Amino acid sequence: AATPVGLGGLIADLIDRGLVDVIVSTGANVYHDLHFACGLPVRHGSEKVNDSELLEDETTRIYTQFIHNRFTLKAQDMINQKVFRGVLEKGKLQQPFSTAMMLYAFGKAMSDSKYVIDRAGSFVLKAAEKGVPIFLDSSSNHSLGMDFSLLQMEGLGAESSPSRDIWQSAAISLYSQPQLNVFLGEGGPRNFVQTTAPTAAEIYAIPFKGSDGCIRFTVSDERAGALSGSSGSEAVSLGKYVDSDPRRDIVVWGEYTLTFPDVVGYVAGKASRRENKRIMDGLFRLERRFLDDVVAHSADLKKLQEELDRSIPSIREYEIE
Numbered sequence: 494a495a496t497p498v499g500l501g502g503l504i505a506d507l508i509d510r511g512l513v514d515v516i517v518s519t520g521a522n523v524y525h526d527l528h529f530a531c532g533l534p535v536r537h538g539s540e541k542v543n544d545s546e547l548l549e550d551e552t553t554r555i556y557t558q559f560i561h562n563r564f565t566l567k568a569q570d571m572i573n574q575k576v577f578r579g580v581l582e583k584g585k586l587q588q589p590f591s592t593a594m595m596l597y598a599f600g601k602a603m604s605d606s607k608y609v610i611d612r613a614g615s616f617v618l619k620a621a622e623k624g625v626p627i628f629l630d631s632s633s634n635h636s637l638g639m640d641f642s643l644l645q646m647e648g649l650g651a652e653s654s655p656s657r658d659i660w661q662s663a664a665i666s667l668y669s670q671p672q673l674n675v676f677l678g679e680g681g682p683r684n685f686v687q688t689t690a691p692t693a694a695e696i697y698a699i700p701f702k703g704s705d706g707c708i709r710f711t712v713s714d715e716r717a718g719a720l721s722g723s724s725g726s727e728a729v730s731l732g733k734y735v736d737s738d739p740r741r742d743i744v745v746w747g748e749y750t751l752t753f754p755d756v757v758g759y760v761a762g763k764a765s766r767r768e769n770k771r772i773m774d775g776l777f778r779l780e781r782r783f784l785d786d787v788v789a790h791s792a793d794l795k796k797l798q799e800e801l802d803r804s805i806p807s808i809r810e811y812e813i814e
Contacts, residue, residue, distance in 0.1 A: 494521050495677055496616075497535060497558040498750050501526035503757045505619035511767030512760065515665055516620060516627045517682040520635030523596065523617055523627065524569065525560075530615035531572060531608045533565040566636070572608045573599075573640040581649040589654035591661050593626035597773050600627075624771030628662055629653075630681030659692055661776055664783035666690035669772075671705035677749045679713045684722035691732045697787045698794035703734040706741035710749035710756075 495501065501522070507513045528535050538559040547554055551562040560566060580586060580602045586594060600621025604612055612618045620627050632638050632653050644651035666672055666689040676683045693699040706725075713719035715727070725742025728734050734741055745752050772779075 494519075494525060494555055494558075495750065495753075496522045496526040496529070497555045497560065498537075499529070500677075500750060500753065501529060501616045502614040503754060504616040505614055506761060507757060508616060508619045508623050508625055508769075509613075510761065510764065511623075511769045512764060513620075513625060514669070514770050514772060515662075516616070516625060517630055517662075517685045518627055519680065519682060520629050520631060520637040523629070524573075524636045524640075525555075526615050526617050527569055527573070527603070528560070528565055530603070530611050530618055531569065532610040533568055534561045535559070535565065570636065570640050572603075572606075573637065574643060576603050576606050576608070577641060577651065578644055578647075578649065581644060581651060588650055589657055591657035592629040592632060592653045593658070593661060593773070593776065595653050596627045596629070597621055597624075623769040624773040625769070626661070626665070626773050626776060628658055628685065630685040657780075659689075660783055661780050662686075662689040663692045664779040665772060665776075666704065667693050667699065667701060667783065667786075668779055670702075673705055674707040676707060676709045676711065677753060679711055679719055679721040681721065683709075687722040687728060687731075687733045693783070693786075694732055698790045698797060699783075699786050701732065703729065703732055703736075705735060706743070707734070708743045708745065710745045710747070710753050712746070712748055 495504075504513065504516075525535075536559040538554065538557055540554075540557050542554065544554060547559070553560045553562050553566060577599050580598050585598050585602075590598075596617065597620075600617050603609060604618045604621060609615075609618065612622070617627065619625075629635075629637075632655070641651040662685070670690075672690075674683075674686050676686070687704075690701045690704065694701040709725070711720075715724045722728065723731060723733070725734065725744075726737045726739075728742075729737045745756065
C-alpha cells in the first residue's frame with residue numbers, strides 16, 4: 494500500500510505539475526490517502542511487534558505503519574459515507590457511473606467538506622481539482638467499497654458500473670496514444686491498465702497497435718509467476734505494447750516505496766510543468782467516440798465471430814489428431 498507510507502503526497506505533486514493524466518488505483522490506496530487529507534492518526538511504527546497487543550490497543554498495522562482502528566478507520570468510514578451520501582442524494586452522479594466518475598464527484602465533495610484540512614497532500618483531492626480520472630481496479634475488495642455498500646443497502650444507488658469502467662478506460666487508451674504506463678508494484682491496477690485498449694481490438698474489433706511502453710517499479714519477475722498482466726515482452730504477444738523493443742519495458746528493481754520517491758524527486762526537479770489535460774472534462778466525449786467506433790466495427794466483429802463459430806469443430810478435430 495503506497496498511501497499509508499505517505500506516497501499520496503508525491504503523486505499529488507506530480508498531478509499538480511501536469512505530469513499525470515490518468516490513475517488506476519486499488520481502493521485501499523484511495524481510502525488510506527484520505528486519512529492524511531482529514532488529519533486522522535497514522536504513525537510510523539515497526540513490523541517487529543506483537544499484533545495481539547496491537548489489537549488490544551485498537552491499533553491496525555500495515556507492515557510498519559500504525560493506524561488507529563477507531564479514531565482513523567471508523568472515523569474515515571463515517572466521513573466517507575456522509576460525503577458520498579450527500580453526492581448521491583443531490584443527484585450529482587449520472588447512473589450508471591464508472592469508478593472514475595464516482596471518485597471525481599466524491600473527491601470534489603470531500604474537498605469542499607468540513608472534514609478536510611489538507612487538500613494539497615492528497616492525490617484523490619488533487620486529481621479531482623485537476624480533472625485527472627482515478628479508476629479502481631475493483632469495487633469490492635477494500636474499505637471504500639465496504640463503506641459504500643451501506644449506501645447501496647439504503648437504496649441510494651452507490652454501486653459503480655464495471656462496463657462503464659471498461660468503455661471509458663479503453664477510450665482513453667485508444668485515443669491518447671502514445672501512452673506511457675508507470676506501475677507501482679504488481680496487482681490489479683497493472684492488469685487493468687494493460688487490458689484497456691486491447692479490449693478494443695479483442696472484444697470490439699477496433700484496430701489497436703498497443704501502448705508505447707512502461708516503467709515498472711517491482712520486486713516480482715516472471716520466474717516467480719508473480720507478474721500481473723504479463724512481462725513487458727510477453728505483453729506484446731497480447732497486443733498490449735507496440736513491439737518487443739526492450740526500451741519499451743523499463744524495470745526499476747526494488748521495493749517501490751523505497752525507489753519511487755527518489756525518481757519522483759528527480760522528475761520534479763528536471764521536468765517542465767505541463768498543462769493538465771483534464772481528461773475528466775472530456776470523458777463523455779471520449780466514451781461516445783468509442784461507442785460510435787464500436788457500432789462502426791460491429792459488422793467486422795460479427796463476421797469474425799461467425800467465422801470462428803464455423804471453425805470450432807475443425808479446430809477441435811485437429812487438436813485431437
